[in-house]
Amino acid sequence: MRTAYHEQLDALTNRLAEMCGLAGVAMERATQALLQADLPLAEQVITDHDQIATLSARAEEDAFVLLALQAPVAGDLRAVVSSIQIVADVDRMGALALHVAKIARRRHPQPALPEEVNGYFAEMGRVAVDLGHSAQEVLLTKDPEKAARIREDDDAMDDLHRHLFTVLMDRDWKHGVAAAVDVTLLGRFYERFADHAVEVARRVIFQVTGHNPDEEQLPAAR
Amino acid sequence: MRTAYHEQLDALTNRLAEMCGLAGVAMERATQALLQADLPLAEQVITDHDQIATLSARAEEDAFVLLALQAPVAGDLRAVVSSIQIVADVDRMGALALHVAKIARRRHPQPALPEEVNGYFAEMGRVAVDLGHSAQEVLLTKDPEKAARIREDDDAMDDLHRHLFTVLMDRDWKHGVAAAVDVTLLGRFYERFADHAVEVARRVIFQVTGHNPDEEQLPAAR
Incomplete structure (x- = not known):
């Protein structure tokens, strides 16, 4: 029989999952707004x-x-305490999507990004949305296997971020300092979005298994 | 008479205050390491x-x-729930000081900063350290009056951050894109450090007074 406690905890978990979903959608739209200068x-x-x-x-x-x-x-x-901590992470994911949207708005009608880095941000956006979905799934299923997907996506985000910096630091960068500042901040926002998704998964798995996922399996957020 | 609950809550609050103190010291040293290329x-x-x-x-x-x-x-x-949330903010303050130190280390023996912006970072460092102390004081005294000081410091940090960006965006910026990227990230780290200190104070005051400080008095972290 379901107890009142379990019903209320499920309702809380569903709310967290809904927040994750909204943060993912926000990042998807913010990325599109950024790439297409869509005010x-x-x-x-x-x-x-x-x-x-x-x-x-x-x-x-x-x-x-x-x-x-x-x-x-x-x-x-433990489950309720984890939920309190997870709220802060998902809230932050939403705030980071908001930051991306604000940069897109600030630069409009100019595109915020030089053509040259569009591909990186399209891909970082895709990975971020995927991470939002995965964090939502991990919240709902509490499945440690699914947490593995988060690790792959986080590695992919780190690679993209590293490559982006290589492009920025290249002597051939022709787009000036203002664009470099935007690209630096935007890159950081996507990376942090990924970190928070990883942190959500880490907390869920810790709560279920009683120990932190191996650093090898699921890196701690930076 | 002190109850076991109050003794344990005091111990927890003291630990949070100790963390705030350590985060402040870390930011102080990281700033010095940055300004003096002190490996x-x-x-x-x-x-x-x-x-x-x-x-x-x-x-x-x-x-x-x-x-x-x-x-x-x-x-x-409420006091214990707040404490759980405050841990995450203070933990993050420490991580941001760590990021500053890592940039100082990465650029060594070169200074990470062009001479031109040293003054801004010296001042941002001073304000950050002050914010760490103020957050520590607010934790220990729960005094809403002291929270006002946090607001002033946060405003000062925002001003410094804005001016820093004006310098960066100036056509006369002669230090190249790599330095601009570092300055952008470092500026963000100091600003976020301030945001988390504000958030700590906001939570303490909310817990004591039962309502959020007026936005006019204590701006929400961005």
Whole structure:
């Protein structure tokens, strides 16, 4: 039989998963806005950000009520404590998508990115969206196998980020300092988005298995 | 009479304050390492970072044990939940100081910064250290008045950050793209350090007064 505790914890987990989904969609749209200098789409991401902030506040409150009314112990308590920590990570994922959208808006009608690095950001966007989905899946299924996919995506993001810096540092960079500053910040936003998705998965797996995933398997967020 | 709950909560708060202090010292040393291309000092910050990570894990565990054994309710429960969230912010402050130290180390024996922006970073470092101290004070005293100082420092950091970008974007920037990338990332690290200190104060004040400080008084972290 389902207890009130489990029902409330499931509701909280579903809310976290919903936030992850919204953060993924926000990053997908922000990336498109960035690549296509699409102002309405950038503004949609900026407006929609309120939803994530609202869900975030609600999830914190849900966790608090759960602790107050159910006074869970042992593993059940760990699950709620993890949820409180996960809220902060997913909230940040949403904020990073917002930052990307704001750069797209600030540079409009110019594209924020030099043509030369569009491909990197298209790919970083794809990987970020994938990470959002994977974190959502790990939250819902708590499956350590699925966490492995997060590791691959995070490695892919690191590679892209490294290559992007190689392009930036090249003596042939012709796009000036302002574009380099934007590209540096944007690259950092995608990398941090990935770090937070990794952190969500790490916390879920820790909560289920009682130990941190091997550093080899799932690198800690930087 | 002091209850076991209050003793344990005080111990947890003291640990958080200690972490804040260490993060402040780390940022102070990292800034000095950056400005003076001081490799041993950069390496000390990198080595000492383990302390913050260890305290962070202990603080999380303390909070968990407190919830498990004392099952606090109402305001007492809010205090512990806040502490769990504050751990993540202070942990991040330490990580940002670490990032600054790593850039100082990477560029050694060259200074990472062009002479022209040294003054900005000296000042951003001073403000960051001040913010670390203020967050520590707010944690220990829970005094909303002291939180006002955090707001001033955060405004000062924003101003410095804005001016730094003006220097970067100036057509007269002669230091190339690589230096611009470093300055962009470093500026971001100091700004985020300030954001997390603000967030710590915001959470403490929320926990004490039951409502968020007025946006006018204490801006939310970006």
